[in-house]
Amino acid sequence: MLTTRNAHTSGFSRRTVLAALPPAVVIAASLAPFAASAEAQPTDRLADLIAGPQRSPGNKARDQYRHPYEVLKFFGVRDNSVVVEVLPGSAGYWTEILAPYVKDKGLYVAAGRDPSASAGYQADHAKMLAKYAADPANYGKVQVTPFHADTYEIATPGSADFVLTFRNMHNWLERKEIDGALRAFYKALKPGGILGVADHRGRTDMSQEAQMKNGYVRQDFATDLIEKAGFKLIGTSEVKANPKDTKDYPQGVWSLPPTYREGDKDRAKYAAIGESDRFVLMFVKS
Template sequence: MKKLVSLSIACALLSASALSSAAPIGDKIKTAMASDIRTQAEVERDGNRKPIRTLEFFGLEDNMSVLELLPGGGWYSKLLIPALNENGEYFGAIGTSRIKQSLMELPGFEKMKIVAEDADVYREEGSRFYSLKTDSLGVKDVDMVLTFRNYHNFSEQGRKKMNELAFEALRPGGIYGVVDHTRRHMEPDGSSNGRRIDPVLAIKEIQEAGFVLVDFSNLHYKEDDELEYEVGARSVSGNTDRWTIKFMKPKS
């Protein structure tokens, strides 16, 4: 009987040890940041984009199902997929051709899933901004939807559709995390702000889709960005003020 008790205690201690040795999400992201699949240009953006603190702010955990909207060249995909590979799921949706081509065959990236490949991203005649047409992202009840510096690219119709799609894809209580370049409040469209968007407008639009505002972060606040110049201008390139806002789909 004593041997059985001792064995039970040993197993319990072993289980506790295994749980405590599991790397926190910050460590997993840090490991992904050190991967040799990242280019030098990507590495040079780490200090400005602060991915560990950004993803921790949104509440990322390694066992979540996470959908990245418009992953582009995969700067964040290269961090999210390895961090989620063991216990979670990663979905890339809309504008995924580059990550599908460059990442799908790499070791450790086999589990990544591409969805909503047939989504139509287009410009109305005469518009500077994109519209979006698709019925669904093709996935339900994910824990988190993230999009980084994409919101400004879309027209009012496109932003509304993006928010609706994120809402439909999330489980109740799921998180919608959005980061983008800051525009002055209520400033009209001009030649110097096409890649910026008013955070107050974004909050209003995202709440209209059904989301609840949870929190915001000043992680990407840049005091010396006067919000006067286009994002690609030499004086602000790589140093733009960005808003970082966390929303939740209501639990009921």
């Protein structure tokens, strides 16, 4: 389900917001009135890549929870877009789709770990680089930049159509790096560019602080924080919603798949729940 923020509460008229957006995002943010146009978009190649042999079996197994086709359609990513993904990691769930999708007409930028990261993160970054080197047909045009809050420019300022981040916000909140990260995203995006954020949705009957260690983020808290950084919320999607997620596990969100931090304990129960309940938020750089 897609919803768009009421123009009165956002401070922007619907016409003003949509006029500032790239055409694909206008379609994503106003799906019902523009349904015919959305159907005309060149999405078949995206579907082919999601089903393609360049993707690992492990990543494909996650599609039932992560819905990559629906998410990328919602954000409005085109094959000629400049897309920055923040901390894609060695598994490359989104990289395996986005990098080949934009390689001919656009650009995929992997904003990865910087030298200050821990040894475990450095090892993961090395695996990511090795993955790219092993498949130049799909990843030969990928640009890799360092990321750590706003220490670096993650892309040429004002060059990105999209900055996307998946399941990272909870870490930046805990490390008190979120304000710097949002400054880096804002700087990288074009005016009217899109920030796409997905994360584990927290409980509304608990404060953000109370559930920080469990890996969950309140959607209202995330929205307010990102808007204070200069972005405007223009759409939400419930495609990653999971009502089975009770958000009260011994190891927090990491009790659930794919992490299974409790090992074999209650594994069948957690497998039946599936991956976490997640929000998907779309913001525009005003």
